[in-house]
Amino acid sequence: MDVTTSFYTQDFWTWWLALYLYLGGLGAATLTTTFLTDMYIKPHRELVLWGALSGIAMLSLGSAMLFLHLLDHMAVIHILNPMVLINQPNAWIAWGTQFIVWMMVWGFLYALPYMMDSEFFGRIPVVRHILAWRLVQKIGRTCGRHCRLCGWLATINGIGTVIYTGLLLQSFPAVALWHNPGVPLLFTVSAFSTAMAFLLLVLNLAIKNREEDRPLRLFYERTDLILIAVELVILFSFFFYLQRGSQSAAVSAQLLWNDWGWLIGFIGFGLLVPFFLELKGVIRGWNSPAPIMLASVLVLMGGYLLRHYFMYAGVYARPW
Amino acid sequence: MGKHDDQLDMKRREFIGKTVLAAGAATVAPGILLTVARAANETRGVTSAVRWGMLIDTNKCADDCTACVDACNKENGIDLVQRPEGASDADWNAQRPQWIRKVKLRDMATQVVTTLPMMCQHCEYPPCVDVCPTGASFKRADGIVMVDRHICIGCRYCMMACPYKARSFIHQNVENQLVAVPRGKGCVESCNFCVQRIDAGNTTTACQEACDKAGHKAILFGDLKDPESEITRAFKTHNSRQIRAELKLNTGVRYIDV
Numbered sequence: 159m160d161v162t163t164s165f166y167t168q169d170f171w172t173w174w175l176a177l178y179l180y181l182g183g184l185g186a187a188t189l190t191t192t193f194l195t196d197m198y199i200k201p202h203r204e205l206v207l208w209g210a211l212s213g214i215a216m217l218s219l220g221s222a223m224l225f226l227h228l229l230d231h232m233a234v235i236h237i238l239n240p241m242v243l244i245n246q247p248n249a250w251i252a253w254g255t256q257f258i259v260w261m262m263v264w265g266f267l268y269a270l271p272y273m274m275d276s277e278f279f280g281r282i283p284v285v286r287h288i289l290a291w292r293l294v295q296k297i298g299r300t301c302g303r304h305c306r307l308c309g310w311l312a313t314i315n316g317i318g319t320v321i322y323t324g325l326l327l328q329s330f331p332a333v334a335l336w337h338n339p340g341v342p343l344l345f346t347v348s349a350f351s352t353a354m355a356f357l358l359l360v361l362n363l364a365i366k367n368r369e370e371d372r373p374l375r376l377f378y379e380r381t382d383l384i385l386i387a388v389e390l391v392i393l394f395s396f397f398f399y400l401q402r403g404s405q406s407a408a409v410s411a412q413l414l415w416n417d418w419g420w421l422i423g424f425i426g427f428g429l430l431v432p433f434f435l436e437l438k439g440v441i442r443g444w445n446s447p448a449p450i451m452l453a454s455v456l457v458l459m460g461g462y463l464l465r466h467y468f469m470y471a472g473v474y475a476r477p478w
Numbered sequence: 479m480g481k482h483d484d485q486l487d488m489k490r491r492e493f494i495g496k497t498v499l500a501a502g503a504a505t506v507a508p509g510i511l512l513t514v515a516r517a518a519n520e521t522r523g524v525t526s527a528v529r530w531g532m533l534i535d536t537n538k539c540a541d542d543c544t545a546c547v548d549a550c551n552k553e554n555g556i557d558l559v560q561r562p563e564g565a566s567d568a569d570w571n572a573q574r575p576q577w578i579r580k581v582k583l584r585d586m587a588t589q590v591v592t593t594l595p596m597m598c599q600h601c602e603y604p605p606c607v608d609v610c611p612t613g614a615s616f617k618r619a620d621g622i623v624m625v626d627r628h629i630c631i632g633c634r635y636c637m638m639a640c641p642y643k644a645r646s647f648i649h650q651n652v653e654n655q656l657v658a659v660p661r662g663k664g665c666v667e668s669c670n671f672c673v674q675r676i677d678a679g680n681t682t683t684a685c686q687e688a689c690d691k692a693g694h695k696a697i698l699f700g701d702l703k704d705p706e707s708e709i710t711r712a713f714k715t716h717n718s719r720q721i722r723a724e725l726k727l728n729t730g731v732r733y734i735d736v
């Protein structure tokens with residue numbers, strides 16, 4: 159018999175999981191982008207230090223969100239243990255944890271030689287002493303000699319982390335909105351777009367808008383523009399897919415497309431406004447960096463809103 | 479460098495080598511031990527020649543009867559979990575463990591309401607197992623899906639993944655516990671077909687026994703792979719269905735007349 163179905167949204171994965179996914183994607187994409195830039199576009203010590211350290215900080219903060227939600231904190235040892243992949247090769251979450259841990263390790267090692275040469279770190283009391291230890295110096299020199307290897311190991315784990323933030327949601331068949339191959343794609347594009355925005359802010363504010371970095375800023379602007387366009391296309395196809403998918407997918411679509419926060423906040427201010435600001439920047443240029451910085455802040459805000467609304471619009475269908 | 483220095487150097491190298499080996503072993507050993515301990519636990523005495531399953535005849539399930547729920551609570555010590563001090567009714571109802579619940583299905587065409595017991599469906603392709611990051615949520619060779627509470631980290635991904643809302647989370651320390659059904663704060667649990675009985679050679683679950691005793695005989699438990707078992711014969715003569723069959727999880731629990 160056909161029975162009436164009830165639709166429920168979950169109330170366990172709320173803003174904190176959205177923040178974990180956001181910081182995970184942003185941190186990993188930032189680290190990856192700066193390393194690839196340093197290896198293949200323009201050697202850039204400051205950018206690597208910003209990318210590696212802020213990436214590691216974001217991932218640590220995001221992981222802390224998950225850790226705080228465990229009631230038995232010691233139990234976390236079971237997931238940090240790499241042997242878990244032998245037991246659970248199918249669990250993306252097990253892979254994701256390993257990607258995050260190893261991305262941080264290799265990311266730190268790639269940045270270490272730059273830290274040892276940096277005047278800034280040489281001025282920080284405790285860090286200065288640690289960097290002077292013989293063992294640390296030796297590790298730093300070895301990593302400097304094999305920087306491509308460290309860079310690629312960090313990059314592979316970084317890309318793994320970015321994709322994992324989408325795969326995590328995709329592995330839940332009970333929620334039609336999440337269980338969809340478009341989710342890892344959407345989250346990956348969004349993570350790299352927010353990383354471009356973050357690095358544009360770093361280049362404009364922290365590394366003081368240097369003239370020699372102009373081509374790099376333009377490159378990041380153009381890349382971000384393309385990524386926002388791709389994100390809009392994915393969202394457009396998502397909308398039609400959800401409408402014609404299962405009932406619970408249609409309910410999720412209704413929840414999203416009837417919410418002003420999603421429509422105006424995310425699609426309007428998080429995607430369309432920065433798209434046009436960056437489009438003007440790429441075609442005609444701006445006289446000041448302010449519009450691009452505004453676009454970057456909006457993209458960063460939009461990246462969080464995407465994940466926030468995705469959490470809240472996840473619908474379970476139950477025939478009772 | 480003199481001979482003496484060479485010897486010192488050799489000793490130092492040996493020492494460093496051994497230290498590195500010891501450190502490496504110390505890093506990997508807990509992982510290996512955890513893996514081995516887990517493997518021994520879940521496979522002992524269990525064979526894939528059997529698949530345990532359940533057939534529930536909704537025509538026989540009485541609306542106001544909760545015999546199966548009460549029996550499950552007693553058998554698995556669920557009634558020993560105390561309501562936390564100060565917890566509101568709503569909070570307690572939302573968080574108290576439940577391995578089996580009575581739910582109502584309404585026929586869209588006739589509006590007739592059918593009552594049935596809902597528990598872990600012991601899926602052949604269980605999403606709760608696929609998402610578990612530690613392997614704590616696992617399926618035994620005989621089809622029983624359960625949680626290894628020693629390695630459950632309480633992330634609740636399995637609860638999020640289950641389409642049947644079959645899993646519960648233990649929010650507090652539990653004072654009185656049954657030896658056969660230990661439970662700890664921060665772990666997830668769900669119906670395991672009274673695995674303690676099965677492993678002791680029993681072939682009925684507490685819920686089936688209670689339902690039979692109450693005179694309804696709505697629950698039939700048995701080996702789906704045994705062509706002679708009562709449940710297999712009942713499958714042949716009744717039209718049964720999976721709840722949410724579209725998810726293609728091939729559940730071990732089926733319902734007649736839904």
Ligand code: SF4
Pocket residue numbers: 597598599600601604605606607623639640641642643644645668727
């Ligand atoms: S019903 Fe839920 S808990 Fe039980 S096996 Fe299926 S997914 Fe896992």
Ligand code: SF4
Pocket residue numbers: 609610611612613614615625629630631632633634635636637665666
């Ligand atoms: S709560 Fe426990 S059983 Fe469930 S997914 Fe997490 S570790 Fe696995």
